[in-house]
């Protein structure tokens with residue numbers, strides 16, 4: 110048996126074991142690699158005005174030679190219309206490998222089946238399979254919609270099988286979401302781990318984390334996940350903290366309480382420039398800590414802001 114990753118655990122609900130290692134000499138995650146894997150999240154533009162800036166953004170991000178870029182999907186950007194349009198643009202104009210965020214909320218099972226085929230035609234290299242947020246006041250999605258991300262993984266696998274001849278050049282990458290601070294609807298942390306294990310069993314190749322505000326939140330989540338039997342990469346989603354307002358808004362949108370130490374430090378700033386500097390330095394310190402702990406990759410929530418993304422990466426020497 111591998112002592113570092115005990116394999117006897119049957120359920121994430123069982124009591125946690127400890128990793129028997131000296132944290133001073135051994136990274137919690139895995140040995141540091143020579144190159145940190147890098148990916149970027151892009152948002153389809155909402156207005157024509159943004160489209161002009163898009164080429165500069167895409168070209169600027171491409172300079173980092175990222176391992177993939179992921180394209181979000183939401184009501185505000187016409188659901189998958191916007192996602193597919195941006196993916197087509199990326200596939201036609203660059204060598205970047207685009208991954209589409211696909212949420213159960215974007216359509217019925219039948220509609221999503223058509224969208225998966227359309228996105229494959231558009232040049233997608235993989236999917237981030239998501240449930241999406243429930244409509245306000247609803248406890249579940251309407252009839253005809255897939256209830257959970259795990260059901261969407263099954264559907265993608267089904268369509269992938271049907272398209273096997275066309276995909277002969279390579280399998281689609283399957284990714285899923287995970288939550289260092291827990292998902293708001295989950296009963297407890299073990300439920301989040303059970304769901305993540307189910308996603309792994311259904312073929313997820315990697316997971317991307319929800320944003321988090323302290324390195325320790327990510328590192329302890331990875332440790333608990335490994336002890337529960339999660340083997341796929343858990344790629345940290347990094348949100349540059351450019352201002353208190355943005356941090357608080359992202360906290361609300363993602364249902365995560367912003368730690369007091371973060372709000373206090375940002376509130377101490379007397380100018381917007383100082384606030385930006387403090388926030389970006391905190392983001393860089395957080396990122397540096399998890400890279401130094403041995404994580405193999407970073408996923409940057411760019412918010413389509415090339416200058417901020419560049420600034421963060423230069424602060425951590427990427």
Ligand code: FAD
Pocket residue numbers: 180181182183210211212214237238239240241242243256257258259286287292293294295296300301304317318319320346
């Ligand atoms: P699930 O994994 O299905 O989980 C949802 C809830 O149901 C959890 O509480 C889980 O514990 C529970 N659950 C799961 N399976 C079961 C089961 N079988 N039985 C009972 N309970 C179960 N949203 C968008 O709309 N568009 C995006 O582009 C987008 N991008 C994102 C990118 C990342 C990296 C992340 C982390 C999130 C993103 N989201 C996006 C938000 C995401 O859709 C929400 O967080 C959503 O509320 C949950 O999605 P999920 O895929 O984690 O759902």
